[in-house]
Amino acid sequence: MRAMSAPYAPRPISPVMARLRRFAGLALVHGILIAGAVFMLLPFVFMLVTSIKPPAEVFEATFRLWPRTFYGLQNYASALTTAPLLRFMLNGLIVCGGILIVQLLVAIPCAYALAKLRFPGRPVLFALVLLGLCIPIQVPSLPLYMALAEAGMLNTYFSMMMPFFLSVFAIFLFRQFFKSYPDEIIQAARLDGVGEFEIVWRIVVPSAWPAIAAFSVFSIVAHWNDLYWPLIVISDTKLAPPPLGMMFFADSEVGSNYGALSAGATIITAPLVIAFLIARRRFIAGITMTGIK
Amino acid sequence: MTALAAPADAISARPTRRTYIEALAGIGFAAPAFILLLTTILAPLAVLAVLSFTNYELGALDLTFIGWKNFHKALADPVLRRSLANTLLYVALVVPGGVIASLIVAILVHRRTRTRSFYEVIYFLPVTSTLIAMATMWQFLLHPNLGPVNAVLKSIGFHEVAFLSEPSLVIPTLAAIGIWQLIGFNMVLFLAGLSAIPRELYEAADVDGASHPVDRFLRVTWPLLGPTTMFVIVTTFITAFKVFDTVAVMTRGGPMGSSEVLLYAVYLEGFQYFHLGYAATLTLIFLAFTLVFSIAQTFILDRKVHY
Numbered sequence: 001m002r003a004m005s006a007p008y009a010p011r012p013i014s015p016v017m018a019r020l021r022r023f024a025g026l027a028l029v030h031g032i033l034i035a036g037a038v039f040m041l042l043p044f045v046f047m048l049v050t051s052i053k054p055p056a057e058v059f060e061a062t063f064r065l066w067p068r069t070f071y072g073l074q075n076y077a078s079a080l081t082t083a084p085l086l087r088f089m090l091n092g093l094i095v096c097g098g099i100l101i102v103q104l105l106v107a108i109p110c111a112y113a114l115a116k117l118r119f120p121g122r123p124v125l126f127a128l129v130l131l132g133l134c135i136p137i138q139v140p141s142l143p144l145y146m147a148l149a150e151a152g153m154l155n156t157y158f159s160m161m162m163p164f165f166l167s168v169f170a171i172f173l174f175r176q177f178f179k180s181y182p183d184e185i186i187q188a189a190r191l192d193g194v195g196e197f198e199i200v201w202r203i204v205v206p207s208a209w210p211a212i213a214a215f216s217v218f219s220i221v222a223h224w225n226d227l228y229w230p231l232i233v234i235s236d237t238k239l240a241p242p243p244l245g246m247m248f249f250a251d252s253e254v255g256s257n258y259g260a261l262s263a264g265a266t267i268i269t270a271p272l273v274i275a276f277l278i279a280r281r282r283f284i285a286g287i288t289m290t291g292i293k
Numbered sequence: 294m295t296a297l298a299a300p301a302d303a304i305s306a307r308p309t310r311r312t313y314i315e316a317l318a319g320i321g322f323a324a325p326a327f328i329l330l331l332t333t334i335l336a337p338l339a340v341l342a343v344l345s346f347t348n349y350e351l352g353a354l355d356l357t358f359i360g361w362k363n364f365h366k367a368l369a370d371p372v373l374r375r376s377l378a379n380t381l382l383y384v385a386l387v388v389p390g391g392v393i394a395s396l397i398v399a400i401l402v403h404r405r406t407r408t409r410s411f412y413e414v415i416y417f418l419p420v421t422s423t424l425i426a427m428a429t430m431w432q433f434l435l436h437p438n439l440g441p442v443n444a445v446l447k448s449i450g451f452h453e454v455a456f457l458s459e460p461s462l463v464i465p466t467l468a469a470i471g472i473w474q475l476i477g478f479n480m481v482l483f484l485a486g487l488s489a490i491p492r493e494l495y496e497a498a499d500v501d502g503a504s505h506p507v508d509r510f511l512r513v514t515w516p517l518l519g520p521t522t523m524f525v526i527v528t529t530f531i532t533a534f535k536v537f538d539t540v541a542v543m544t545r546g547g548p549m550g551s552s553e554v555l556l557y558a559v560y561l562e563g564f565q566y567f568h569l570g571y572a573a574t575l576t577l578i579f580l581a582f583t584l585v586f587s588i589a590q591t592f593i594l595d596r597k598v599h600y
Contacts, residue, residue: 024447029401029404036394036398040415040477043427043434046434050430060596096543098472106326106329108322109326109502110325112322115325119319119320128327132334134588134590135338135587136580138535138537139576139579140338141563142337142341142458142569143344145563146340166334172594190507196318197318228556228560231560242423243425243426243538246425246426247542250542261429261433265423269422269423269498273421280413
C-alpha cells in the first residue's frame with residue numbers, strides 16, 4: 001500500500017499479482033533451503049538405510065533407498081560384537097568428562113582472579129592467555145608426546161586428557177563474564193567475612209551458569225569428535241575414544257561389511273546428535289556465545 | 294615524621310591488609326592455570342623451537358644442532374611443497390564456499406518463522422556429528438562403482454566420477470565435505486549477527502525506496518553484518534587450514550600425494566616416521582601460517598565478547 005502512495009512507485013501492483021509474487025518468492029526460498037538440506041542430510045540418510053540393509057543389497061548395481069529385506073538387527077548386532085563400540089563411547093565419556101571437570105576447576109578461579117582481583121603479574125598472565133588462544137593444539141603436541149613417551153604414559157586416559165586441562169579459551173570467556181558481575185556484591189560478601197574461595201564458588205559461579213553451559217557444550221563437542229590427539233597417543237583399541245575407534249573399526253576386516261560399518265557409525269554418532277536434538281537451544285546458544293571451534 | 298605518618302598508617306592499615314589478602318588470593322587462584330600454561334603451552338613451544346634446529350629422532354640418545362638445515366630441507370622438500378599447495382587450494386575453496394553458502398542459508402532461514410528451527414536443526418546436524426563416522430559414509434557415497442552418487446550420475450547419462458581417486462578431484466571433493474561440515478556452524482554465527490540488526494533500519498531502507506531484497510541486502514544487511522562476516526572468515530580459515538580428519542580417514546594423502554595436507558605431513562613426520570627435529574620445523578611453518586589469522590581472531594574476540 002505504501003508503495004502505491006509513494007510518488008516514485010513504478011506501477012501499481014494488483015493484489016493478486018502481489019500474492020503470486022510472494023508465493024513464487026517463498027517457493028524459491030524453500031526450494032533453495034530444501035536442496036541444501038538434502039545435501040546436508042545425504043550421509044545421515046545413507047548411513048541409516050545402509051545400516052538396515054543386507055550385504056547383497058548394499059552392493060547392488062542399482063541404488064534403492066529402502067531395503068527389501070530388513071537386516072538391521074544383524075548389522076547392529078555384528079557391529080556391537082565385532083567392535084567394542086560401547087567401550088569406545090565409555091572412553092569418550094571418561095575423556096570428555098575428565099577434561100571438562102579439570103578445565104572448569106582450573107579456569108574459573110583464574111578467570112575470577114583476572115577479572116576481579118588485583119595481584120602482581122596479572123597483566124602478564126592475561127597476555128599469556130591471549131597468546132595461548134593463538135596456539136592450536138597441533139603445535140605443542142610434539143613436545144607433549146615426547147614427555148608422555150618419556151614418562152611411559154602413552155596409552156592412558158591421562159595422556160588423552162592432559163593437553164586439554166588448561167583451556168585458555170575458558171579463562172578468556174569466563175573472565176569476560178565475571179567482569180560484568182557487580183563489585184558491590186563481592187564487597188558486601190567480603191565485609192560479611194566470606195572468603196574469596198567461597199565468593200567464587202558460591203556467589204559468582206551460579207550467576208555465570210549460561211557461560212559455563214556454553215563452554216561445556218563447546219568442550220564436549222570438540223573432544224568427543226577429536227581424532228588428532230588420540231590418534232597420536234593411543235594405539236590400544238580398548239582405550240580408543242569414538243572417532244579413533246571408528247577408524248580402527250573401518251580399517252579392520254569388518255570394515256568391508258558396509259552394513260555393520262554403517263550401524264557402527266550410527267551408534268557412534270547417535271549420543272551427540274540426540275543430545276543436540278534434545279538441547280537444541282543450548283547448543284546453538286553455546287556456539288553463538290563461544291563462536292570459536 | 295613518625296607522628297605525621299602514624300595517622301595515615303592507621304587509616305590505610307585495613308586496606309593494606311585487604312590488598313595483601315587480595316593479591317594472595319589472586320596468585321593462589323591463578324597458580325594452577327599458570328602452571329598448566331607453562332607446562333602445556335609455553336615449555337612445549339620452547340622445546341619445539343629448539344628441536345627445529347636439531348636432527349633429533351625419537352629414541353635417539355643424542356641430538357646434534359644442525360642450524361637451519363631443517364628449514365632448508367623444508368624449502369626443497371617436494372612433500373612439503375605439495376602439502377602446502379594442497380592445503381592452500383583446500384582453504385581457497387572452503388573459505389569462500391563455506392562463508393557464502395552459510396550466509397545465504399542464514400539470510401533465508403532468518404526470515405522463516407514456523408520452519409526456522411526445522412532448517413536450523415538440519416543444517417547444524419553435521420557440526421555435532423562425529424566427522425570420522427560421516428567421512429566413512431561420504432567415502433562410501435562417493436565410491437566409483439558402489440556409491441549411490443555415481444549410480445545417480447550414470448542413470449542421468451554421465452560418466453562415473455572417481456571423486457577420491459582422481460588426483461585433480463580429490464581436494465575439491467574433500468573441500469565440499471569440509472564445507473558440508475562448516476555450514477551449520479557459520480550459519481549459527483550469521484544468524485546471531487542478523488538478529489542484532491535493528492528492524493527499524495529495514496523500515497528506513499523501505500522508505501528510502503530500497504525495498505527490493507537485493508537492495509535491502511546491499512544497503513543494510515551486508516554493511517551491518519561486516520564484523521560477523523570478518524569473524525566467520527577468520528574462523529573458517531583457521532578450521533580449513535587445520536584439515537586433517539578427512540584426509541587421515543578417506544585418502545591418507547593419496548592418490549599419489551594429491552591430497553597431502555600440511556597437518557598430515559606434520560603427523561607423518563612426527564608420529565609415524567619419528568623425525569622429531571624435522572617435524573618440529575614443519576610445525577613451526579604450520580604455526581606461521583595460522584598465526585596471522587589466530588591473532589586476528591583473538592583480537593576480534595577480545596572486542597566482541599561483551600555481556
